[in-house]
Amino acid sequence: MTEEATKTLQNYFATFTPGTRPLLLLDYDGTLAPFRVDRSKARPYTGVREAIAKIIHQGQTRLVIITGRPAREIGPLLRGFPPIIDQPIEVWGLHGSERLHADGRRELEEAPPATQRRLDELREYLRHNNLGGEFEDKPNAAVMHWRGASPRTAKFIEMRTRELFEPISRLDGLMLLQFEGGLELRVGRDKGAAIRTLVGEMPAGTPVAYVGDDVTDEAAFIALNQIPAPHLSVLMRGEPRETAANLWLRPPSGLRGFLKRWYKALQNEGRRKKVA
């Protein structure tokens, strides 16, 4: 970790005053777990489940996962078997359109009926014709993946996907979401709106951090950077890129170090409280 990164982290953790219950928001794919072509095999990096379990058991952090996946996919991947994380975690799915509370309640944002119809027609078409890519069928979106394909094939799939998605994306309520190795045509809230909702539920001044890797996480970084309370936006990625995030860390060592420091910052805060 660079000296500057260490300093940014120290400054952030110094805002954990006695009694604070910070909010820790984490993306899943590419952030906690390395990329896998078979998405059902994307398990967290070594030691990450244990680090998260420690933070949860410490009982001072509100930890929430915000993912592009349907929310229900996260629990089994994150927990491990037998479970290392033994408590249910709140998950926001579909880039913020879906909310799965820790107690199992689920909320899904609804699209206008005409828009939903067009989207459903497109999903039906793609179920039979995947354009040579990997089609992911979501209730609020059609997603085409080409990561892992050869550059030539990827270019071809992207071209065909854009031809199909772009005209429909101009319809009311629909938007295109570009991510690394794919394109999503979707309706609903983005990760930035999810973050604003979560922060709004916490007492004013609650420190909040968001960790993500993809271009879709930029909406989250931007939303976080506008919060008046102490905040930290972290780009977790093998290589740096142009980003709105305050800090760049490289996984998995940067991730493990970050989680460890988070836990320790709250331990120290507890000790200070006892002394005082």
Ligand SMILES: [Mg+2]
């Ligand atoms: Mg990601």
